[in-house]
Amino acid sequence: MHEVGGVPRYEDFPDPVGGDGDVLIDVIAVAVEHVDKQIAAGAHYASKKYLSELPMIPAFDGVGTLPDGTLVGFGDLRPPYGALAEHAVVGSRAYAPIPDGIDPVVATLLSTAVTGMSITTAAGFVSGETVLVQGATGVAGRLAVQVARLLGAGRIVATGRDDDQLRDVQALGADTVINTAVSDDALTQAFIDAGNGGYDVVVDYLWGRPTEILLRALIPESFAFAKPTRLIQVGEAAGRRLTVDAASLRTSGVEIYGAAKGFDAVTIGEAYRRIVEWALSGELAFEMETIPLSEIETAWQRTDLRGRRLVALP
Numbered sequence: 245m246h247e248v249g250g251v252p253r254y255e256d257f258p259d260p261v262g263g264d265g266d267v268l269i270d271v272i273a274v275a276v277e278h279v280d281k282q283i284a285a286g287a288h289y290a291s292k293k294y295l296s297e298l299p300m301i302p303a304f305d306g307v308g309t310l311p312d313g314t315l316v317g318f319g320d321l322r323p324p325y326g327a328l329a330e331h332a333v334v335g336s337r338a339y340a341p342i343p344d345g346i347d348p349v350v351a352t353l354l355s356t357a358v359t360g361m362s363i364t365t366a367a368g369f370v371s372g373e374t375v376l377v378q379g380a381t382g383v384a385g386r387l388a389v390q391v392a393r394l395l396g397a398g399r400i401v402a403t404g405r406d407d408d409q410l411r412d413v414q415a416l417g418a419d420t421v422i423n424t425a426v427s428d429d430a431l432t433q434a435f436i437d438a439g440n441g442g443y444d445v446v447v448d449y450l451w452g453r454p455t456e457i458l459l460r461a462l463i464p465e466s467f468a469f470a471k472p473t474r475l476i477q478v479g480e481a482a483g484r485r486l487t488v489d490a491a492s493l494r495t496s497g498v499e500i501y502g503a504a505k506g507f508d509a510v511t512i513g514e515a516y517r518r519i520v521e522w523a524l525s526g527e528l529a530f531e532m533e534t535i536p537l538s539e540i541e542t543a544w545q546r547t548d549l550r551g552r553r554l555v556a557l558p
């Protein structure tokens with residue numbers, strides 16, 4: 245990528261050079277994610293670091309093989325190098341083996357699936373609770389619906405803005421779906437009706453307008469005690485900011501956490517282990533589309549993925 249906010253193109257780039265203790269990785273598969281696009285656009289808090297030198301190679305993690313053939317997930321590349329390349333060089337603590345039996349392309353989606361586990365790690369979900377997945381038609385949301393089902397959610401409510409895709413999400417385990425592409429009043433009412441007494445946990449990949457309206461919908465209509473809701477902020481597909489009514493915090497008992505809450509080496513390890521177990525047993529469905537890395541320039545600009553992760557194969 246030659247300029248901030250540009251589109252990466254497939255061309256020769258000098259090979260990365262390692263220092264003491266570094267390893268050379270042959271890259272096999274790299275997921276193209278929002279975060280990579282945000283970084284490349286200069287719109288992410290990590291943009292400054294990753295765009296410090298141009299041209300640069302986007303994507304901060306991927307899957308590849310070590311010189312001895314071991315399949316690993318890797319990250320923490322040193323700018324201007326990124327994962328969307330044939331080779332990567334990383335430090336000795338910046339890779340981990342992928343468990344046997346996991347397809348390398350599926351492996352690129354495991355960390356996205358782990359965000360669904362934040363309902364337990366961040367929000368202390370217990371089986372039987374009602375979970376709302378905001379942005380359930382996206383890659384992360386579809387996985388979160390399945391994770392909530394596998395963890396034993398009592399009821400799953402899922403939002404999206406396309407009825408066809410919301411039907412897919414019902415097939416994945418959502419009990420009730422809400423189309424957010426309606427008027428503010430209609431959406432407020434839809435959140436109240438679908439909540440049927442409230443939501444225990446919200447896993448939020450949208451933020452912006454839909455979550456602003458959700459928070460308003462959680463305000464009780466009388467001086468009754470509200471059912472507390474634990475909302476986990478994970479993504480911002482619908483907006484980076486929102487306005488919170490004072491009354492919604494004062495009266496609804498809503499608690500807002502970042503997805504990183506509760507994640508440490510032990511809890512991430514456990515969350516990852518569960519995701520791998522479900523991936524191996526086929527209980528978790530991963531939706532993706534592979535492209536040769538040579539097509540990255542057109543693939544980067546695609547908007548027709550409908551819940552499938554684009555995975556580039558160098």
Ligand SMILES: NC(=O)c1ccc[n+]([C@@H]2O[C@H](COP(=O)([O-])OP(=O)(O)OC[C@H]3O[C@@H](n4cnc5c(N)ncnc54)[C@H](OP(=O)(O)O)[C@@H]3O)[C@@H](O)[C@H]2O)c1
Binds near residue numbers: 424552
């Ligand atoms: N923290 C983490 O580790 C982590 C990991 C993965 C993802 N994320 C974040 O989570 C978010 C979703 O990621 P993803 O990979 O699932 O992306 P995705 O597959 O592109 O899905 C995006 C979702 O947001 C919906 N959406 C987009 N713009 C919207 C708008 N203006 N109003 C309402 N809905 C809108 C999309 O609906 P349509 O399908 O109708 O377009 C889709 O459901 C992103 O912000 C991403 O950065 C965070």
